[in-house]
Structure formats: C-alpha cells, structure tokens
Amino acid sequence: MSEDDDIHLIPVTWIKQYHFCPRIIYYLGVLGYKERVTESMAEGRDLHIDEERRAKRRKTLAGERKELTRGFWSRVHIVSERLGLYGSIDEVVEVDDGLVVVENKFMKSSKKPHSAHIYQAIAYAMLVEEFFHKPVRKAVIRYVRDGRSFELRVTDDLKKHVLWTASKIRSIIEKEKLPRIMNRRRCRSCGFQRVCKDV
Amino acid sequence: MQTMQTLVVYDISDDRVRFMISRVCKRFGLARIQRSTFLGYLTSMQRKELTAALRRIIGDSDGNIQVFVLCRADLALREVIGKPFEEYAKEDLLV
Numbered sequence: 162m163s164e165d166d167d168i169h170l171i172p173v174t175w176i177k178q179y180h181f182c183p184r185i186i187y188y189l190g191v192l193g194y195k196e197r198v199t200e201s202m203a204e205g206r207d208l209h210i211d212e213e214r215r216a217k218r219r220k221t222l223a224g225e226r227k228e229l230t231r232g233f234w235s236r237v238h239i240v241s242e243r244l245g246l247y248g249s250i251d252e253v254v255e256v257d258d259g260l261v262v263v264e265n266k267f268m269k270s271s272k273k274p275h276s277a278h279i280y281q282a283i284a285y286a287m288l289v290e291e292f293f294h295k296p297v298r299k300a301v302i303r304y305v306r307d308g309r310s311f312e313l314r315v316t317d318d319l320k321k322h323v324l325w326t327a328s329k330i331r332s333i334i335e336k337e338k339l340p341r342i343m344n345r346r347r348c349r350s351c352g353f354q355r356v357c358k359d360v
Numbered sequence: 361m362q363t364m365q366t367l368v369v370y371d372i373s374d375d376r377v378r379f380m381i382s383r384v385c386k387r388f389g390l391a392r393i394q395r396s397t398f399l400g401y402l403t404s405m406q407r408k409e410l411t412a413a414l415r416r417i418i419g420d421s422d423g424n425i426q427v428f429v430l431c432r433a434d435l436a437l438r439e440v441i442g443k444p445f446e447e448y449a450k451e452d453l454l455v
Contacts, residue, residue, distance in 0.1 A: 349404070
C-alpha cells in the first residue's frame with residue numbers, strides 16, 4: 162500500500178465496526194454509506210455530553226477507585242500518521258504511574274466487554290501513547306448504563322491485533338470485495354440491516 | 361422470530377412531554393387503546409429503540425413510563441370492560 166494513499170488514515174471507530182461485522186467496513190469505506198443514527202445512538206450522544214461534564218469534576222480515576230488523578234483531558238482528538246489511525250478519546254487520565262484511557266459506552270454491560278470495544282479502547286491507548294510519549298498502563302471500558310467498568314492491560318498482542326485489523330480494513334477498501342458476515346446473530350441490532358442484501 | 365406485543369403506559373403531567381411521548385408511540389406504529397396507553401407489535405430491536413426514544417423525551421422531567429411485553433397467549437386473556445376507547449377527533453389536545 163502506498164503512503165500517499167487516501168485510505169491511509171482509518172478512524173478508530175472502524176476498528177470497532179470491523180469486529181462487529183467486517184461487512185460494515187465495505188458499506189462505509191467502499192460504498193460511502195453513512196450509518197443511520199438510531200434512537201439508541203442519539204441517546205448515547207446525549208449521555209456522552211452529560212458524562213463529560215461529570216468527568217471534569219472527578220478527582221479519582223473513573224470516579225470509583227481511590228487513585229488520585231494528576232491530569233485529565235476529555236474528548237482528545239489524535240491523528241497518527243505512523244499508525245494510520247485517528248480518533249477522539251473520551252477521557253485520558255494521568256495517574257501516578259502512567260496514563261489511563263477511559264472509553265464510555267452507553268449500554269448495558271455483559272459478563273465481559275465486547276471484543277469490538279476492547280480493540281477500540283486499545284487503539285485509543287496506542288494513539289495516546291504516540292501523542293503523549295508516555296506509556297498507557299491500562300484502558301478502562303465503562304458501561305455507564307449500569308456503572309460497571311472493565312480494566313484492560315494494554316499488551317503487545319492486543320496492539321498487534323489492532324494493527325492487523327487496520328490492515329484488513331485497508332484490504333477490504335482496496336480490493337472492494339464484499340466480506341462474509343461473521344456472526345448472523347448480530348444482524349438484528351445492525352444499523353446496516355436494510356442495505357445488507359443477505360439479511 | 362416471534363414478535364411480542366408491546367404495551368406502553370405512561371403518567372405524565374407536562375402537556376408538552378406527554379404529547380411528544382404519544383407522537384413517538386404512533387411513530388413506532390403502536391395503537392392507542394386508552395388515553396395514555398399504547399399497544400402494538402414490535403421486534404425486540406424496535407422496542408429497544410422505542411425505550412431509548414422515550415428515555416430521551418422524559419429526561420429529568422417528572423412522570424413515569426412503563427413498557428410491558430406481552431405474548432399472544434397473555435394478550436388473548438385480555439378483558440375489555442366498558443366502552444372501548446375511540447380515537448377522539450381532537451385527541452392531540454387531550455393526549
């Protein structure tokens with residue numbers, strides 16, 4: 162892939178979408194569709210704004226553990242040419258031994274975080290490491306609806322998998338080949354259900 | 361996938377909010393069976409969307425909305441006593 166290619170930069174949300182269903186990348190990247198804004202998405206957006214206001218007042222990490230924060234940034238937009246990714250991070254918190262990335266999700270949590278959310282959070286952690294030149298110790302995924310949060314260690318394996326995902330996304334867009342549906346159970350809650358011929 | 365009947369019951373004093381709630385219920389294709397009660401078939405995803413929309417409308421204002429899911433068998437046991445509700449010509453004024 163050439164460096165001056167216009168698909169060099171990929172939004173981190175596409176990493177999440179790929180893990181939800183690779184076919185969504187075809188609709189977004191090849192056909193240029195926009196995802197229909199559902200009521201749940203609109204509600205999430207409203208809650209995001211409220212959450213941001215609350216987060217600014219917090220003195221401890223994610224408002225629960227007794228780790229005092231030394232620095233706090235919200236809605237940080239970062240573009241990384243080297244990683245070929247860009248995105249805006251909900252919260253970056255500095256604690257005593259490094260940085261922590263917080264990603265808020267406005268849905269009910271399940272037993273463990275969704276893989277799509279994990280790779281999204283790790284991709285954000287990579288962007289933050291690149292921009293702040295400091296290691297990100299962990300990523301926190303917080304399901305705001307029921308207040309549960311999951312902590313992830315930012316490991317090299319997870320980072321590699323994010324880069325692998327980005328390369329798969331680029332190849333879908335370059336080859337313009339419609340990917341297979343990975344998990345049909347997810348079709349029900351997919352915003353592209355109407356355009357997806359296979360459903 | 362069997363769609364279940366969704367019953368929406370609300371009790372809201374603010375006229376504007378109450379009107380918006382009834383409008384959303386209609387938009388999702390529910391039928392008015394009483395002044396503040398709507399009923400209709402929705403898939404689980406549509407119901408999720410409806411509850412998100414209702415939550416956004418009610419926000420911090422006073423009031424209460426309840427969403428029930430009824431299967432066909434339970435709905436068949438329904439008893440309607442008295443005159444069935446008829447849509448009023450000017451129903452939007454007395455939502």
